[in-house]
Amino acid sequence: xxxxxxxxxxxxxxxxxxxxxxxxxxxRIIENGGILVAAGRVVDVGPFQELQALHPDSEVxxxxxxxxxxxxxxxxxxxxxxxxxxxxxxxxxxEGQSYLDIARAGGGIWDTVTQTRAxxxxxxxxxxxxxxQRHLQEGVTTIEVKSGYGLQAEGELKMLRAIRTANAQxxxxxxxxxxAAHLLPKDFAGTPSAYLQxxxxxxxxxxxxxxxxxxxxxxxxxxxFSAAEALPFLQAASIAGFELTLHADQFxxxxxxxxxxxxxxxxxxxEASNDAAIQALGQSDTVAVVLPGASLGLGMPYAPARRLxxxxxILAIGSDWNPGSAPMGDLLVQAxxxxxxxxxxxxxxxxxxxxxxxxxxxxxxxxxxxxxxxxDLQAYPCADYRDILYYQGKMKPVKVWKEGVQVx
Numbered sequence: 223x224x225x226x227x228x229x230x231x232x233x234x235x236x237x238x239x240x241x242x243x244x245x246x247x248x249x250r251i252i253e254n255g256g257i258l259v260a261a262g263r264v265v266d267v268g269p270f271q272e273l274q275a276l277h278p279d280s281e282v283x284x285x286x287x288x289x290x291x292x293x294x295x296x297x298x299x300x301x302x303x304x305x306x307x308x309x310x311x312x313x314x315x316x317e318g319q320s321y322l323d324i325a326r327a328g329g330g331i332w333d334t335v336t337q338t339r340a341x342x343x344x345x346x347x348x349x350x351x352x353x354x355q356r357h358l359q360e361g362v363t364t365i366e367v368k369s370g371y372g373l374q375a376e377g378e379l380k381m382l383r384a385i386r387t388a389n390a391q392x393x394x395x396x397x398x399x400x401x402a403a404h405l406l407p408k409d410f411a412g413t414p415s416a417y418l419q420x421x422x423x424x425x426x427x428x429x430x431x432x433x434x435x436x437x438x439x440x441x442x443x444x445x446x447f448s449a450a451e452a453l454p455f456l457q458a459a460s461i462a463g464f465e466l467t468l469h470a471d472q473f474x475x476x477x478x479x480x481x482x483x484x485x486x487x488x489x490x491x492x493e494a495s496n497d498a499a500i501q502a503l504g505q506s507d508t509v510a511v512v513l514p515g516a517s518l519g520l521g522m523p524y525a526p527a528r529r530l531x532x533x534x535x536i537l538a539i540g541s542d543w544n545p546g547s548a549p550m551g552d553l554l555v556q557a558x559x560x561x562x563x564x565x566x567x568x569x570x571x572x573x574x575x576x577x578x579x580x581x582x583x584x585x586x587x588x589x590x591x592x593x594x595x596x597x598d599l600q601a602y603p604c605a606d607y608r609d610i611l612y613y614q615g616k617m618k619p620v621k622v623w624k625e626g627v628q629v630x
Contacts, residue, residue: 227256228270234591262625294363294598299540306337346384370401442477504533515548555615
């Protein structure tokens with residue numbers, strides 16, 4: 223066994239409500255703490271000297287400067303499998319061009335589709351690994367990764383295979399999601415409903431056969447698919463054994479209720495959610511995933527995180543790291559900035575990046591430091607956990623462990 227410590231503070235994030243508001247009183251803080259690890263799992267967490275006395279034969283990794291220990295962050299919504307970039311789009315956007323103007327000029331999602339289709343699988347693997355490694359450096363140990371820039375069988379399967387291969391080449395855990403229903407491809411000769419039916423009957427069986435993903439996402443929006451088109455698609459995917467998530471209420475309201483109706487794991491974005499959507503999410507087990515990176519990238523208001531919490535929702539925070547609307551990809555910066563705007567407590571932010579994000583992905587044994595859970599850890603160079611958000615994401619972890627092995 224390995225004993226790591228002493229830490230000035232350990233925040234195991236255990237025994238907190240999974241839904242609704244949280245305050246500092248919900249944070250259990252272990253002063254001068256240690257964590258005992260074996261076979262990649264947490265054995266015990268407590269005062270360092272007590273653990274050392276109880277386990278005198280354990281190997282010890284001494285932490286000789288004041289640090290605060292947290293569980294590794296979980297980014298439950300990313301698009302980090304892509305080729306190319308869209309800096310031209312961003313420049314046009316901050317000059318006042320609209321989404322349609324940018325699309326007419328050859329930009330938008332289709333630009334990334336074109337570049338990703340042209341990339342080799344090897345190139346995509348390298349890109350995913352590089353972005354996952356950057357996330358690891360910033361304390362993110364588990365990362366959801368979507369397809370959605372292929373939009374035909376060859377391209378979607380290439381992306382999902384690249385994610386699987388990348389998962390074996392990075393210490394981070396990658397959770398793949400099929401987002402073939404990102405938008406109607408320009409080169410598909412048929413209706414949106416026909417395209418969604420093709421995904422159900424032509425693509426998802428192949429994904430299952432190869433074990434590439436057990437999750438399906440769809441973008442429900444005026445520029446993508448309507449709720450009426452999405453419903454039979456989601457029902458069929460669920461019957462086939464896929465877990466569901468939705469890009470919901472990003473620009474127009476209404477699709478969050480669809481996510482609740484089909485018992486989706488999560489409804490993501492929610493910037494346009496109205497009172498009805500907030501109440502529906504607050505009364506359901508569908509996780510409300512807010513994506514401040516998209517708000518920063520698009521210059522849009524944040525999702526109503528405070529109101530969602532007050533309604534009783536399970537609130538998680540993701541980066542939406544993608545080449546178009548959320549190119550920054552820095553999860554902690556985004557969460558810290560949003561917390562100031564939405565008045566989210568440290569407990570709400572940390573829960574939204576760990577245990578509640580794990581709920582969005584259906585992950586057990588992740589997100590808290592408790593016996594039997596994965597020893598995914600990150601240590602910040604401070605003696606008071608409040609410093610982490612105080613520096614608005616500028617403070618980064620100095621050490622990161624994945625399943626008990628130090629990787630940063």
